[in-house]
Amino acid sequence: MLSNECSILLIDDDRDVLDAYTQLLEQAGYHVHACDNPFDARAWVQKDWPGIVLSDVCMPGCSGIDLMTLFHQDDEQLPILLITGHGDVPMAVDAVKKGAWDFLQKPVDPGKLLSLVDAALRQRQAVIAR
Template sequence: MPSQEPHVLIIDDDEAVRDAISLWLSCNGYHCRCFEHAEDFIGQYSSDFQGCIIADIRMPGMNGLELQSHLNRLGCKLPLIFITGHGTVPMAVQAIRNGALDYLRKPVDEQQLLRLVEQAFTLDQARATQRQAQQAQIQQLASLTHRESQVAQLVVDGLSNKVIAADLGISERTVEVHRAKVMTKLAVKTLPELVKTYLSIKPLRTQ
């Protein structure tokens, strides 16, 4: 499956359910891929997958909640929609608490499922855009020299150019030059922007 092409990933041990959901969504313009068991999906899972997951909550072997926990440990951010014919309220609550987008009972209402898939794709695209923006910010931070990083951190800590110069053993003019380069590389124009941007980017670099 091309990593750049979003898919609806359908996981259900009931072939009739898989086929029905896949046919309905395909007729509405979605690319689908089906898996009989959660283990089959895990074996082929890639962090490049885009789109959403529709999974039965009760399956032989690894059930839906166990699949969800496993995907959470992998850092999977794909929106997850659970379907079930034998679910309970506690199971539904646990699924939602663990990050599921929604929980539908079989037989699934086709229009409701379609709306949820549309919502899931919108959410996944928004998350992808956010990840791309964060990666660009990380690259901006990585472009700073060691001295520029030192100056940036001290500026964010609230120190004046004079104090920074004394701490680093350089002239105030040199501090001003480094500070200007930092602001250019981080694409900010004011001190508040610099502080906000730097504090938002730095934690991302350690993740």
């Protein structure tokens, strides 16, 4: 497990999913800032900057892909993992081409999620250390 130099910004408009992922990640020892809408997430990054972002794709008002584009304007190396319950292969390919670190389909296997989060945070810490 990594030291907590990098926090996780978790965004999902489904409160049950948000709570479940938050609990999983916190039990694994990660510091999580959870937002149930993209507007709160955008406001939070004005005060703090995450180590990685874990975001739902389909949210009212602003998609996870739109958020990724906004966040990458300030930090193109920020790892962003996108999660969707309504995805398909073309959507995943498009998201990765646009800069997603990875693309996951709900329901997400907890072990896989933790493994990807750990790998993304390791990459992020390596970038920060440079």
